[in-house]
Amino acid sequence: MALASGVRFPARALLRPWSLLRDTTLGRSEPAAGGGGGGDGARLFGSQRVLVEPDAASGVAVMKFRNPPVNSLSLELLTELVISLEKVENDKTFRGVILTSACPRVFSAGLDLTELCGRNPAHYTEYWKAVQELWLRTYLSSLVLVAAINGACPAGGCIIALACDCRVLADNPKYHIGLNETLLGITTPFWLKDTYVNTIGHRASEQALQLGSLFPPSEALQVGLVDQVVPEDQVLSTALSEMARWLAVPDHARQLTKTMMRKATADRLLRQRDADIQNFVSFICRDSIQKSLQVYLEKLRQRKG
Numbered sequence: 001m002a003l004a005s006g007v008r009f010p011a012r013a014l015l016r017p018w019s020l021l022r023d024t025t026l027g028r029s030e031p032a033a034g035g036g037g038g039g040d041g042a043r044l045f046g047s048q049r050v051l052v053e054p055d056a057a058s059g060v061a062v063m064k065f066r067n068p069p070v071n072s073l074s075l076e077l078l079t080e081l082v083i084s085l086e087k088v089e090n091d092k093t094f095r096g097v098i099l100t101s102a103c104p105r106v107f108s109a110g111l112d113l114t115e116l117c118g119r120n121p122a123h124y125t126e127y128w129k130a131v132q133e134l135w136l137r138t139y140l141s142s143l144v145l146v147a148a149i150n151g152a153c154p155a156g157g158c159i160i161a162l163a164c165d166c167r168v169l170a171d172n173p174k175y176h177i178g179l180n181e182t183l184l185g186i187t188t189p190f191w192l193k194d195t196y197v198n199t200i201g202h203r204a205s206e207q208a209l210q211l212g213s214l215f216p217p218s219e220a221l222q223v224g225l226v227d228q229v230v231p232e233d234q235v236l237s238t239a240l241s242e243m244a245r246w247l248a249v250p251d252h253a254r255q256l257t258k259t260m261m262r263k264a265t266a267d268r269l270l271r272q273r274d275a276d277i278q279n280f281v282s283f284i285c286r287d288s289i290q291k292s293l294q295v296y297l298e299k300l301r302q303r304k305g
């Protein structure tokens with residue numbers, strides 16, 4: 001599979017990449033974006049952890065994460081997301097994708113902590129490459145990406161949302177969004193910090209990153225982390241209206257402008273991908289970091305209700 005930035009996929013995906021995309025959505029499709037039928041289109045794109053509901057008439061696909069219980073970004077989910085996005089991008093019928101969750105109350109809980117704890121350096125290398133790949137694929141996508149954030153959106157969830165062109169958040173005080181890495185005893189890599197700064201500015205990022213702030217909807221709107229906060233049952237329809245606004249602009253002019261705005265940030269990572277991987281691996285392998293992550297994961301497991 002020719003991927004722009006060279007992520008290594010699990011062996012079965014390399015041998016038969018579309019094995020990850022076999023349809024598992026048959027009989028479960030909901031109505032597609034723009035009111036069109038998901039039908040045959042859904043069969044083209046669905047995978048186990050990523051439901052894709054394409055609407056060829058509007059040129060918009062709704063992509064839903066389905067990795068219960070909390071859409072944590074396992075290697076499999078990261079891989080399927082990259083492949084699904086690539087597939088939609090390569091189909092010239094589509095001009096926009098709405099990213100949302102098929103799991104109740106959670107958009108994504110961020111990186112899968114079980115991928116970060118107790119594994120070996122080779123695993124961390126593969127995992128971090130996949131994280132980089134998803135970010136590059138989303139951040140530099142020529143499509144319009146709109147995040148319909150219908151649940152909690154911490155850390156890696158926020159990173160996916162930040163890579164989109166526009167963010168619509170459901171107005172539920174439990175749906176916090178932000179980069180809370182410091183609370184886990186880890187730090188945000190420079191390229192995600194840059195994305196935060198590009199979105200909410202330097203001072204707000206400096207404060208939010210150090211404090212590991214998770215913003216409730218009203219504050220997320222105020223700080224500029226999301227573009228709209230709407231009642232929960234209007235998240236998808238609002239995302240579709242936003243999409244229509246972005247698609248009203250001629251593609252070539254919008255795409256060139258997007259590239260102009262984002263290239264420097266992406267290039268900083270592209271220039272030093274291997275060093276970034278090495279940094280991540282040596283950081284995550286430290287005993288002290290492993291201990292912090294395990295304590296955090298244990299607290300999560302004990303905290304019920």
Ligand SMILES: CCCCCC/C=C\CC(=O)SCCNC(=O)CCNC(=O)[C@H](O)C(C)(C)COP(=O)(O)OP(=O)(O)OC[C@H]1O[C@@H](n2cnc3c(N)ncnc32)[C@H](O)[C@@H]1OP(=O)(O)O
Binds near residue numbers: 155280
């Ligand atoms: C250089 C260092 C690396 C830098 C990397 C920087 C980039 C990103 C970092 C990350 O993304 S780290 C992940 C940070 N994520 C979080 O802090 C979120 C943690 N989760 C929650 O706050 C809550 O789970 C939720 C998302 C608000 C949902 O709450 P809810 O009450 O609905 O569900 P829970 O009961 O808490 O969880 C259910 C089940 O899922 C497990 N779980 C939750 N989050 C994760 C996760 N991120 N990874 C793995 N597993 C997760 C949780 O432990 C429960 O498991 P069980 O107890 O049922 O086994």
